[in-house]
Amino acid sequence: MTSKNIAILGGGNLGSSIAKGLVKSGLMTPQQITITNLDLELIQHLHDEDGFNITTDNISAINGAQIVIIAVKPTAARALLNQVKDALGNGEHVVISVISGIKIHDLEEILGDMPIIRAMPNTAIAIQESMTALSFNEKGLTYKQEVSEIFNQLGSTMVIPEAQMPAATVLASCGIAFALRFLRAASQGGIEIGFSSKLSLEIAAQIMKGASKLIIENNSHPEPEIDKVTTPLGVTIKSLNKMEYEGFSSSLIQGVVAGYNKILETES
Template identity: 50%
Template structure:
């Protein structure tokens, strides 16, 4: 598969993370990536790595083949509208990672351009994203290329577009939920005697190990929990207390609150 030039429109948190992942994976050479932003002072590291930094979206789009739009939902239509004349359906593939803006909406703004929606998370910077992909009018060849690209940046799953908001919550917001869970473990770890560095390492590596048990062995979480919960032991005592305090329920309610926020906005 030949390398294509990539423009990332909107080099903020996610746009920069995608550029970092593309570089780390070797999928793209630095010189083949352009990142755009109005205030480029935050992109110093990418610039130093050889990535092209631009304020002019028109130049970035015209010179690239893959356009990743990583703008905020509130200005994506306005920005794409301004640069609709820069797109060439015969040359460009348009990928939107924008939350809550449909393929139909975006294809209406840039007529003739098939839009693929992708929902990665910030772990894409270290090639550990889960990226959900949905499309309507893209060709099989375009989808194959996009999937190959995101496969280099973690795992991918193809979903129906109607599940994109759910994917945003579980996969993209999920990074924040998981980190808050780890942070709470660190706080607990300090309370029972560890210094913060040791508590952080133990908490983070434990979550990584738990995740790997599911990913590598394809097991159900409860099957693995059963192996840890000694009868009358300390694990079940702690777990039950967490559940009495609403642990699982608070997570489920948080996930549905995030989802409702996207759906109602």
């Protein structure tokens, strides 16, 4: 349990997921977290259902917090940063930015020389299963242990050089969507061979969970695990070879690289 208060500026998909994960982990109470949005209606449910403090006033949220998470879309970032820079300049705050494509140097240009951490989580942070990448500026390094401990409660954490942040954004953050597309496609195949939509989805979700746990808990690699499933002359290899013929692995790899090239257009 931390005694610090957190302000989450821009409570949308990711900001609200982080807030929920912090409470679910037992690290904080909802009363320690203030979530802001320009439109209060969008976050009213976070107060009514989960007990978080909510406001449209970014400055008052910052004044009541020691850790400030900035979670607006990249297009809204500059206006927000300019609005809050004075409130953040009193030496009492640590800023954690989850904005994709905006570098620490760009944040420092607006906010000045203060502790800044870039974090790239994914939406599974709401259930403490994120894969979160962290990069620190020099002053932020003072908080490396504290911030790493927060994100460790919310899944797995990797500290990386900022130059790897675009790659982490694609693989670790967008990757949740890629995995969900696999899940959806597998369940659609399941419907075609006779399962109800509900059962097919349940099967697909459980096989993904099982496959992930085999790798994580056994510290294993996919190929030896796949070898255990592929009976000679059997069904699995028939399906796999057809999938590969249709471009399964290649399309995933190309998709990851396309996302990486896209983010490099803004962050280089």
